[in-house]
Amino acid sequence: MPHGTQLTRSVALGAAALLSFGGGWLYLSFIGADGVSALDLLRTALFALSGFWLVWGGVAGVLGVLVPPKRTIPAPGRPEGMTAILMPIYNEDAAASFSRIAAMNRSLVGLGIAERFHFAILSDTNSMEVAAEEVIRFEQLLHEPMAAGRMFYRRRERNTGKKAGNIEDFVSRSGGAYDYALILDADSLMDGATIAEMARRMDEDERLGLLQSVPQVINARSLFGRLMQFSSAYLSPHFACGTARMQGEEGPYWGHNAMVRVKAFAASCGLPVLSGKPPAGGHILSHDYVEAALLSRAGWKVEVDPYLGGSFEEGPENLIEYAKRDRRWCQGNLQHRRLLGAPGLKFWSRFTFVQGIMAYAASPLWLALLATSILDEALRSRYWWRSNETGIWVLAVAVAVTLLLPKLLILVRSTIGGRNKRFGGILRAPLSVICEIVISTLLAPIMLCFQSKAVTEILLGLDGGWPATNRSEGRVGLALAFAASWWVTVAGAMVTAVALAFAPGLVPWLLPVALPAIGAPLLIAATSLGISSRRKPILFRTPSETAPAAVIVEQQQIYLSWTQQGSTLPESATPGVTPVPA
Amino acid sequence: MKYDSSMDFPGGLPDAPLAMPKQVLERQRTPLFTALRAVFAAARPRA
Secondary structure (H helix, E strand, O other), X not given: OOHHHHHHHHHHHHHHHHHHHHHHHHXXXXXXXXXXXXXXXXXXXXXXHHHHHHHHHHHXXXXXXXXXXXXXXXXXOOOOOOEEEEEEEOOOOHHHHHHHHHHHHHHHHHHOOHHXXXXXXXXXXXXXXXXXXXXXXXXXXXXXXXXXXXXXXXXXXXXXXXXXXXHHHHHHHHHHHOOEEXXXXXXXXXXHHHHHHHHHHHHHOOOEEXXXXXXXXXXXXXXXXXXXXXXXXXXXXXXXXXXXXXXXXXXXXXXXXXXXXHHHHHHHOEOOOEOOOOOOXXXXXXXXXXXXXXXXXXXXXXXXXXXXXXXXXXXXXXXXXXXXXXXXXXXXXXXXXXXXXXXXXXXXXXXXXXXXXXXXXXXXXXXXXXXXXXXXXXXXXXXXXXXOHHHHHHHXXXXXXXXXXXXXHHHHHHHHHOHHHHHOOOOHHHXXXXXXXXXXXXXXXXXXXXXXXXXXXXXXXXOOOOOOOOOOOOOOOHHHHXXXXXXXXXXXXXXXXXXXXXXXXXXXXXXXXXXXXXXXXHHHHHHOOEOOOOOOOOOOOOHHHHOOOHHHHHHHHHHHHXXXXXXXXXXXXXXXXXXXXX | OOOOOOOOOOOOOOOOOOOOOEOOOOOOOXXXXXXXXXXXXXXXXXX
């Protein structure tokens, strides 16, 4: 491992441990001023543990701003290896997915390097109507330039192993024909120059097993979607820089917009079916983290390059769709607890698994801290925070700084570096960051409830299955929002009522969490509202809107031309927005 | 364009199999009772 990576990891882990331990000590000194009880110790442990992951997230952002990794100079020349561009699909909007393939192909053809790249659409679709549409769109794809012999489509009758099984099926049947595979999602879109650059990097570095790009969210229409889009374009690259700095050659794989060396992938990433039934056993759901760990175990380099650019994806348009996706990821990440002791894994891979687990387990921990605080207040009938008002404000400010510091640093750096011009200008960009902070703070308690519910369900053995992702529909009516989140409202109201009755001193501190929870249906419905396509939005502007990449424009034109041809397709079976079951 | 089940596409995916062996991710755990029995069985003098 490079010395720099080791040092960065040590500093980051040390800083997170020191700050969370210090915060825990301060917290205990405040709440235990009149004697430390067992409940105080439990609350302190919850505070320190949750705080560690909060600080850890912040450290990545701060590192990304202060000590970003070096840029890799683009390699000259044409890619030599053969690359298969794989798009696994599952009951998706076929016109949208296939038009992305068409746009990427045109981009590669335009660069004069298309002969080194083949496309394979790997369908796991089980809806006959969607499958029929896929066939038609593939016919259209075959009319694209240089399509003959370079475009393939196949559909599996049985979806064994889901997405990981779909890729594995391709590798075991056709992998020997390719040096590299660019793995995409149905909503992935990549610029030809970026794809070529990734292939060249693979050519140059024979130890490179996987190269991950940092995709930016595009084509968002709702307030929620555009918030995510802005966040992914403005903030995420810096967080990714910090992450890349810490991970070094044991980087992440996010399952899409990444290139793998096929022989390395085949030899190292055959995933077993875990013993036992889902959700803990069965097929590995969050396969990407595991595949990255397996490549590292086999000695291959796994790297993320935040500077690559030209890598795009679409995101959920409302909080319900986001929560549905989160439920799937939560189940996958919690399944990784079975793999913590897997033989031969590197320390960082195991730590990444823990990090993924804590990304979800932290939510119930925060709720437990809330519940034990109310309980303690009710049992002792004292308002400790009044006697330690200054101290508790110090802690509150420290938590706020931990949450906000990375975003504010990114804002300062972008202002100094002139980056804000691409995000609406020197006034709109800071305003967008402030609104992002406000809205994400309002939505955080709702996500906390959804994640806590997901963790509870999984620990109770309830399998969430493999719901198709709806990437199109955004608007959620109040009735639908209420159907999905009434229990969040009830929980928020109950916590407030209990606090009012037994711990009134805590109520002001609970309100920032309880009020958004009570208003969950309203917030979900309001943030799902779309923007007028005729007016340029004031907030959350991104370069993909102000100066979209050529491949984005091309894809939109192809999609429009395909869908306006008046095909006699059956009714699209794109699933509508369905509430997360309560 | 209308979907027809007789539609055919030129050229399938290349026939180039690549083995993808299953990786070991779970440690084989032997229940304590089974392990003890195996130890005693090994220690017992053979006739």
